Amino acid sequence: MAAQAQKANAPSRELLEKLFRTAYKIRVFESEGIKLYRQGLIRGYFHPYLGQEGIATGVCAALQEGDFIASTHRGHGHCIAWGADVKRMVAELLQKETGYCRGYGGSMHIADIRAGNLGANGIVGAGTPLGVGAALANQIKGNDAVTVTFSTDGASNNGTFLESLNLAAIWNLSYVLVVENNQYAVSTRIEESTRDVDLYKRGLAIGVESHQVDGNDSLAVYHLMQDAVEKCRRGEGPILIEAKTYRHMGHHVNDPGKYMPADTLAYYKERDPVDRARNALVEIVGLDQAEIEAIENEIKQEFEDAVEFSKASREITLAEFNEFVEAY
Amino acid sequence: MAREIMYRDALREAIDEEMERDSTVFIIGEGIAERGGSYKVTEGLLSKYGPKRVRDTPIAEAGMIGVGVGAAIAGARPIVEILYIDFAMLGMDMIVNQAAKFRLMTGGDGRVPFVMRTQGGTGGGVAAQHSQSLEALFYHIPGLKVVMPSTPADAKGLLKYALRQSDPVMFLEHKHLYMTKGLVPDGEHVIEFGKGDIKRPGKDVTLIAWSNMIPRTLEAAEKLAAEGIDAEVIDPRTLVPLDKDMILGSVAKTNRAVIVQEAVRRGGVASDIASIIQEEAFYQLDAPIEIVAGLNIPIPFNLELEKASVPQVDDIVLAVRRTLHSKPLAQAAE
Numbered sequence: 136m137a138a139q140a141q142k143a144n145a146p147s148r149e150l151l152e153k154l155f156r157t158a159y160k161i162r163v164f165e166s167e168g169i170k171l172y173r174q175g176l177i178r179g180y181f182h183p184y185l186g187q188e189g190i191a192t193g194v195c196a197a198l199q200e201g202d203f204i205a206s207t208h209r210g211h212g213h214c215i216a217w218g219a220d221v222k223r224m225v226a227e228l229l230q231k232e233t234g235y236c237r238g239y240g241g242s243m244h245i246a247d248i249r250a251g252n253l254g255a256n257g258i259v260g261a262g263t264p265l266g267v268g269a270a271l272a273n274q275i276k277g278n279d280a281v282t283v284t285f286s287t288d289g290a291s292n293n294g295t296f297l298e299s300l301n302l303a304a305i306w307n308l309s310y311v312l313v314v315e316n317n318q319y320a321v322s323t324r325i326e327e328s329t330r331d332v333d334l335y336k337r338g339l340a341i342g343v344e345s346h347q348v349d350g351n352d353s354l355a356v357y358h359l360m361q362d363a364v365e366k367c368r369r370g371e372g373p374i375l376i377e378a379k380t381y382r383h384m385g386h387h388v389n390d391p392g393k394y395m396p397a398d399t400l401a402y403y404k405e406r407d408p409v410d411r412a413r414n415a416l417v418e419i420v421g422l423d424q425a426e427i428e429a430i431e432n433e434i435k436q437e438f439e440d441a442v443e444f445s446k447a448s449r450e451i452t453l454a455e456f457n458e459f460v461e462a463y
Numbered sequence: 464m465a466r467e468i469m470y471r472d473a474l475r476e477a478i479d480e481e482m483e484r485d486s487t488v489f490i491i492g493e494g495i496a497e498r499g500g501s502y503k504v505t506e507g508l509l510s511k512y513g514p515k516r517v518r519d520t521p522i523a524e525a526g527m528i529g530v531g532v533g534a535a536i537a538g539a540r541p542i543v544e545i546l547y548i549d550f551a552m553l554g555m556d557m558i559v560n561q562a563a564k565f566r567l568m569t570g571g572d573g574r575v576p577f578v579m580r581t582q583g584g585t586g587g588g589v590a591a592q593h594s595q596s597l598e599a600l601f602y603h604i605p606g607l608k609v610v611m612p613s614t615p616a617d618a619k620g621l622l623k624y625a626l627r628q629s630d631p632v633m634f635l636e637h638k639h640l641y642m643t644k645g646l647v648p649d650g651e652h653v654i655e656f657g658k659g660d661i662k663r664p665g666k667d668v669t670l671i672a673w674s675n676m677i678p679r680t681l682e683a684a685e686k687l688a689a690e691g692i693d694a695e696v697i698d699p700r701t702l703v704p705l706d707k708d709m710i711l712g713s714v715a716k717t718n719r720a721v722i723v724q725e726a727v728r729r730g731g732v733a734s735d736i737a738s739i740i741q742e743e744a745f746y747q748l749d750a751p752i753e754i755v756a757g758l759n760i761p762i763p764f765n766l767e768l769e770k771a772s773v774p775q776v777d778d779i780v781l782a783v784r785r786t787l788h789s790k791p792l793a794q795a796a797e
Contacts, residue, residue, distance in 0.1 A: 203537060205533070236569050236570035236572070239567050239568060239571075240568040240570065244568040244569070246568070246569045246572070248536065248569065248573045253533065253537065254565075254573070257560075258560050258561070261557070261560065261561055263529070264525070264526055264528075264529020264530050264532070264533055265529060265530075265532060265533035265561065266533060267526075267530050268530040268531060268533020268534035268536070269534065269537035272487070272533070272534040272539035272541075275487065275489050275516060275534075275539055276486075276487065276539065294525055294526075295526055295529055295556075298526025298527075298529075301521060301523070301526070302523070302530055305521070306518070459566075459567055459571070463566075463606055
């Protein structure tokens with residue numbers, strides 16, 4: 136009986152494969168993207184999501200069409216998990232006309248409003264009020280959409296964090312605030328930013344159901360998120376989820392992250408979210424090495440195709456730019 | 464036909480009619496629901512539209528402005544009422560870095576039909592943090608529309624238009640104007656942005672003013688009329704977009720311009736309008752452009768000092784006399 140019950144509750148191959156595919160796709164995007172950056176093909180800023188893939192992967196797997204997300208400056212992973220077209224993402228980073236923002240936005244501003252992605256944001260903390268606003272719009276329109284803001288430990292000390300979550304609370308909005316606690320605000324350790332490093336307690340303090348989860352475990356994130364989404368759709372939002380994680384490198388591509396202690400980094404790398412998603416697929420579903428490689432090759436190929444597509448794309452013209460000069 | 468109503472009633476009519484017309488229009492602010500707002504603009508809206516679309520907020524300007532911007536991005540039409548323009552400073556990130564830039568940053572896909580209603584200006588002893596005229600801050604930021612109605616009819620027509628277009632609007636009312644009366648046309652009354660209004664036609668000098676400086680400038684024009692000076696008073700109504708054609712057309716006729724603003728002189732909109740006139744109508748000017756503006760100073764509490772800090776009727780009259788006593792440039796060169 137016990138064994139049967141366990142089997143019935145075991146995650147499906149479909150779910151585990153989806154989680155691994157998403158996490159791996161983010162990993163490939165970021166590590167290959169850094170190479171393009173080093174080659175000078177990507178300019179400006181690039182904040183890799185390496186090491187944090189489990190959070191976006193688990194969160195977005197629990198969402199559906201019609202829902203909304205708001206992201207951060209470290210937003211590539213959220214976009215990919217949300218289902219963005221890698222071609223149009225790479226094209227945006229290469230400032231091409233085929234990019235999500237036609238080359239006007241870049242890494243920190245990729246958005247896809249039509250698909251409910253309110254966008255990455257160059258201002259730390261800004262996604263919180265924007266996400267709550269989308270949740271308010273959906274409540275006024277009377278639909279059952281859930282809005283998620285991916286926020287950060289760095290943003291949690293910004294005033295709008297409290298202001299927005301409090302508005303979501305008093306208005307019972309269908310809103311999930313996911314606090315990615317990677318333990319650094321740029322280069323400042325969380326212990327230096329706050330007395331209590333358990334950020335989920337911030338939600339509890341204002342009457343918001345709040346949870347903490349291992350952000351490197353995409354399956355655990357997914358289960359918690361699924362529950363949160365169901366509650367929101369029943370009108371029991373908002374909910375705060377703090378997902379603990381750690382970056383694999385510094386704040387952005389040009390920050391070697393020397394301030395990150397080697398032993399802590401090693402600890403989190405042993406608990407790498409992509410490895411764990413892969414292992415789950417091997418251990419729970421029984422996929423063999425060849426099957427895993429087939430998935431990985433398919434994803435790598437998708438990225439290579441995206442680079443070719445982007446290189447072949449043109450940039451916006453000055454004549455087209457005039458449309459904005461006129462509008463503004 | 465038209466009715467004589469107060470500025471605050473005209474604003475309420477605009478909100479009411481647009482809420483009736485479009486179910487995505489909603490309003491949030493401090494004390495705007497049951498209380499009806501500090502200036503009674505939203506009185507009665509709660510009972511008509513219910514608590515879903517008329518909501519009080521905590522005192523959290525950054526949050527409420529940000530939430531309004533987010534709701535606009537997601538396809539609703541929020542009006543966020545900020546009690547004093549001074550308090551809007553708490554939400555500047557959301558206005559400047561988010562709302563104003565979203566359209567361009569998204570390559571044109573994202574639009575932000577967000578309306579922030581607030582009020583500014585001196586109001587009789589409300590001191591430095593409740594008296595500012597801050598339109599220049601918003602005027603400076605590409606992507607924001609800046610609206611400053613001076614009459615009930617303009618207030619209604621412009622607010623209705625604000626709620627039908629798709630860019631972030633800084634709708635700046637004036638605390639002294641809420642109880643002023645004026646004729647408002649019956650039926651649909653919508654005023655497009657970028658269309659100024661000649662508040663008083665004249666031929667001798669062009670006076671450009673907005674918001675509460677309009678009644679003051681009109682008073683000055685009447686005084687000047689008694690001296691035989693026929694002043695034309697132009698109200699651009701929206702500073703962004705600005706009706707340059709109307710201003711330049713008037714200057715071409717009068718050859719003299721005086722710009723009146725309540726805001727401090729330094730870095731103000733008046734200076735920018737003066738620069739536009741000298742760039743585009745320099746050879747039509749018979750006298751230097753005069754600017755009558757607030758002192759470069761925070762507004763003091765003391766009423767006499769407050770008065771001394773912003774343009775009064777006589778300041779405008781004097782400036783006009785100066786421009787008229789200037790010799791035409793050609794003559795001066797002789």
